[in-house]
Amino acid sequence: MTEFGDQAILSIDLDALVANWRRLAAMAPGSECAGILKADAYGTGAAMAGPALWRAGCRRFFVAHTTEALDLRKVLPDAAIHILHGPAPGAEPDIAAAGLSPVLSTPGQIAAWAAEARRLGRALPAALHIDTGMNRLGLTDAEAAAVADDPSRLEGIALDFVMTHLACAEEADNPHNPAQRDRFAAWRARFPGLKGSLTNSAGIFLGTGYHHDILRPGIGLYGANPLGPGDTPRHRAARMSEVVHLQGKILQVRSVDRGQTVGYGAGYIVEKPSRIATVAVGYADGFSRALSGRGSAVIRGRQGHVRVPLAGRVSMDLITLDVSALAPEDCLPGTAVSLLGGGVDIDDQAEAARTNAYELLTQLGHRYRRIYAGTGATGAGA
Numbered sequence: 001m002t003e004f005g006d007q008a009i010l011s012i013d014l015d016a017l018v019a020n021w022r023r024l025a026a027m028a029p030g031s032e033c034a035g036i037l038k039a040d041a042y043g044t045g046a047a048m049a050g051p052a053l054w055r056a057g058c059r060r061f062f063v064a065h066t067t068e069a070l071d072l073r074k075v076l077p078d079a080a081i082h083i084l085h086g087p088a089p090g091a092e093p094d095i096a097a098a099g100l101s102p103v104l105s106t107p108g109q110i111a112a113w114a115a116e117a118r119r120l121g122r123a124l125p126a127a128l129h130i131d132t133g134m135n136r137l138g139l140t141d142a143e144a145a146a147v148a149d150d151p152s153r154l155e156g157i158a159l160d161f162v163m164t165h166l167a168c169a170e171e172a173d174n175p176h177n178p179a180q181r182d183r184f185a186a187w188r189a190r191f192p193g194l195k196g197s198l199t200n201s202a203g204i205f206l207g208t209g210y211h212h213d214i215l216r217p218g219i220g221l222y223g224a225n226p227l228g229p230g231d232t233p234r235h236r237a238a239r240m241s242e243v244v245h246l247q248g249k250i251l252q253v254r255s256v257d258r259g260q261t262v263g264y265g266a267g268y269i270v271e272k273p274s275r276i277a278t279v280a281v282g283y284a285d286g287f288s289r290a291l292s293g294r295g296s297a298v299i300r301g302r303q304g305h306v307r308v309p310l311a312g313r314v315s316m317d318l319i320t321l322d323v324s325a326l327a328p329e330d331c332l333p334g335t336a337v338s339l340l341g342g343g344v345d346i347d348d349q350a351e352a353a354r355t356n357a358y359e360l361l362t363q364l365g366h367r368y369r370r371i372y373a374g375t376g377a378t379g380a381g382a
């Protein structure tokens with residue numbers, strides 16, 4: 001592939017992805033560890049991440065949309081693939097033909113999936129989502145009770161597991177966690193013989209009482225801290241291997257005198273003579289405009305990694321950095337600047353943007369040159 005000097009590079013380390021999956025799986029040896037690949041594997045590319053996890057032994061995957069599941073089936077012909085939103089209305093025949101397993105969250109979805117099973121004259125796989133306090137997806141108490149009281153509603157559906165989703169799993173002491181765990185235990189007793197699935201990445205860190213049969217980690221696989229930003233001993237122990245490294249390239253460097261301004265709105269006023277580097281990444285590439293005046297980047301100079309602040313607003317295709325702390329030879333045009341990873345902690349950058357690592361990852365743009373590294377990339381044209 002032609003490499004242009006100004007193009008930003010998004011490197012995705014599939015070995016680190018696999019290491020993170022193995023690490024989370026090892027925390028719950030009695031459970032099966034699935035992989036969450038929704039939103040194109042949190043922006044990293046489900047067609048690469050899925051097969052890498054499969055080669056490591058992951059046999060079960062979750063996505064949000066029916067279309068995501070149908071796409072994933074093309075690269076994971078033998079995996080269990082679950083659709084968190086349930087079957088898209090009208091897509092039931094396609095879902096059944098592709099051997100996908102929808103997570104049923106409403107009485108209507110249960111009825112539609114049972115009807116499809118009747119039409120085909122064979123049992124169809126599915127899971128059941130029961131809400132335990134999130135009030136987002138899942139059967140309500142009354143709906144779940146109605147299904148438990150009348151199992152004929154599930155006729156033709158080969159139920160694999162029941163699941164629920166934690167609202168506050170990053171907070172070890174939040175009383176929502178034991179409350180949801182206990183409500184889930186009560187529902188599992190009403191659906192005897194089915195496996196249970198409760199935890200996302202952060203939930204795995206809540207301990208064995210939360211693990212159940214199937215773990216559902218997403219964000220931790222992709223290298224962000226499952227517990228979010230922070231530097232407590234608990235956070236340090238939950239640090240994952242870095243998967244994503246985004247590097248922009250310097251286009252120009254200019255000297256700016258005291259009193260001059262940088263960027264749109266002229267809101268950034270230079271206080272002492274400075275050198276400003278312009279980098280070819282902007283909000284159209286998913287580099288959040290909310291990082292204006294708040295984010296930072298790292299440049300590797302001869303004295304080691306140097307953290308440099310954003311100067312002025314993030315614009316569509318460009319950002320400007322105050323590189324006065326670096327020797328001019330260390331920030332010539334073409335120099336790579338780490339914007340995520342490579343010394344820029346993704347959770348810290350997300351906090352600076354007043355969002356979370358999930359949003360930074362899933363907004364990663366499409367103009368980057370993507371490079372997949374690691375043995376997981378073998379044979380996939382990387």
Ligand SMILES: *Cc1c(COP(=O)(O)O)cnc(C)c1O
Binds near residue numbers: 201
């Ligand atoms: C996204 C999602 C997960 C994964 O959560 P992480 O916090 O990314 O580990 C698990 N379960 C459900 C239902 C989800 O929607």
